[in-house]
Amino acid sequence: MFPSVDGRLAILALLPLSLVVITALGWFIENRQRKPRLPPGPVQLPLLGNVLSIDTKEPWLTYTKWHAAYGDLFLVRILDQEAVVINSQHVAEALMDKRSRIYSDRPYLATVEPFGWSAVTFGFTGYNDEWRLSRRLFHQTFRPSSALKFRPMQISRARDMIVNLIDDPQHYHSHFATFSSSIGMSVIYDYQPSARDDPLVKIVENALTVGLDIATPERAILLKLFPFLLKLPDWCWGSSIKRDARISTEHMNEMRDLPFQCAQQHMVANSFLGQSSMVAENLQRMEKQDEASKPMFETALKQAAAAAVLGSYETTSSTLMIFALAMVLYPDVQRRAQAEIDLVIGRDRLPTFEDRASLPYVESILRETFRWQPILPLGVPHATSSDDTYDGYFIPKGATIMCNVWAISRDEKRYPDASRFVPERFLDVNGALTGDDPAGYIFGLGRRACPGRYSGDASVWSAIVTMLATVDFSSAKDGQGKVIDFTPQFITGIIRYLFRHSILLSLTVASL
Ligand code: HEM
Secondary structure (H helix, E strand, O other): OOOOHHHHHHHHHHHHHHHHHHHHHHHHHHHHHHOOEOOOOOOOEOOOEOHHHOOOOOHHHHHHHHHHHHOOEEEEEEOOEEEEEEOOHHHHHHHHHOOOOOOOEOOOOOOOOOOOHHHOOOOOOOOOHHHHHHHHHHHHHHOHHHHHHHHHHHHHHHHHHHHHHHHOHHHHHHHHHHHHHHHHHHHHHOOOOOOOOOHHHHHHHHHHHHHHHHOOHHHHHHHHHOHHHHHOOOOOOOOHHHHHHHHHHHHHHHHHHHHHHHHHHHHHHOOOOOOOOHHHHHHHHHHOOOHHHHHHHHHHHHHHHHHHHHHHHHHHHHHHHHHHHHHHHOHHHHHHHHHHHHHHHOOOOOOOHHHHHHOHHHHHHHHHHHHHOOOOOOOOOEEOOOOEEEOOEEEOOOOEEEEOHHHHHOOOOOOOOOOOOOHHHHEOOOOOEOOOOOHHHHOOOHHHOOOOHHHHHHHHHHHHHHHHHHEEEEEOEOOOOOEOOOOOOEEOOOOOEEOOOOOOEEEEEOOO
């Protein structure tokens, strides 16, 4: 049977159409093969992405679980935001360090502006000229060679802290906080806070307590989805977020302006002589500039100064809380460190920075403190400023980049029995330090890496070594002398820190 004339005409007509379809299909397949794939990752739901499967309080735990399934680099979607999660130091270095030109932006966080954070830190500012100016000002004061100058002051503040701890051991958290802020405020404003109830320290505490508690990631998502919440009238249900944002902004502005004004007044009263704080040095520099550039410079200086206070306050005191927890839970570690100090320094003087290289066990405790309970388990998120390809995977412009510090620090191959506090993991068979230093990932990577790390590391070291040399930490006991059990409680947000009174400890002068 032959097809009819109409049928033959239809076949003839279909021929060019099939040719077009086949060519388009070929082009599509070829293009697909040429275009790199997105990184692997868990299945996404329409509109929501992976948001329902992520532990909102401790997202790093979900990401660490997915690390086993999807590898060192995977992609998740949180509503409309694509986020690439990096789970190994090697990949973090390859992208955030070696390609820092692409990986140094910050993602949009809906809470930063309304809650007043942009006024007090360049930590969330995009990768732009405003950030460069603030970071340059910051760097002049905190670069490694300048940070060396703070060391005698850091040791002296650590000793003041011991006096406070012995005098009033119950409020150990408050003494850690005073120590942190007194270092920051000396360097930045040439201001020495009093041991208790200092008005300027109170201002910083207020800003941070409000800011950290309410500008949480959950609120950032809520505000991104429903920005009109900031416009609701005060009487309306749901307007509490607007009120919180207003209170937070007031506290943040106060923190940026009041210590700065104090430093300015102090300078005028002392005729600009012998002023060596970050603010004083830069204000003197500003005097020589042309009038037009002064306002921008002053704004950047205020912001860089507040960023330094903010950056040092919670990070340093939270790290000291982790150290205290470790000393209570692992008394053998404390004893071994004290034995090292006794052997190297003896008992008739206190440690100084000149002793640091001779105290490898103390150094391994510092490393383990940073690793064991990282205070920024996902670092601070970066964002890409252009498309990129890595290991055959396509990483789009504007993607959020998270370095899963938790996964790196809990990698059982690198750190066997990772949930235990074992400083010895950083020592070789001869008791010398190994080349593995968590500072390589806990301070972030690339151009956004923590600019206060040299001063932060030295503050924590001076506090730890001075405490080990002078006091004993142990578990708190009840009236019958029985150890009181406790479960440490962490508060989570961008920073993961121990709840103030969650370590039940007893502090005594070190036994001689
Ligand atoms: C002692 C413990 C500290 C830890 C663990 C720590 C950790 C970090 C991390 C992970 C970042 C984000 C880095 C990135 O985006 O890749 C960061 C940023 C920052 N840190 Fe620290 N930090 C500490 C101490 C300090 C101190 C003492 C200061 C101030 C003197 C400071 C000031 C800052 C600032 C201003 C940024 C924002 C940098 C930017 O966005 O360009 N930090 N820190």
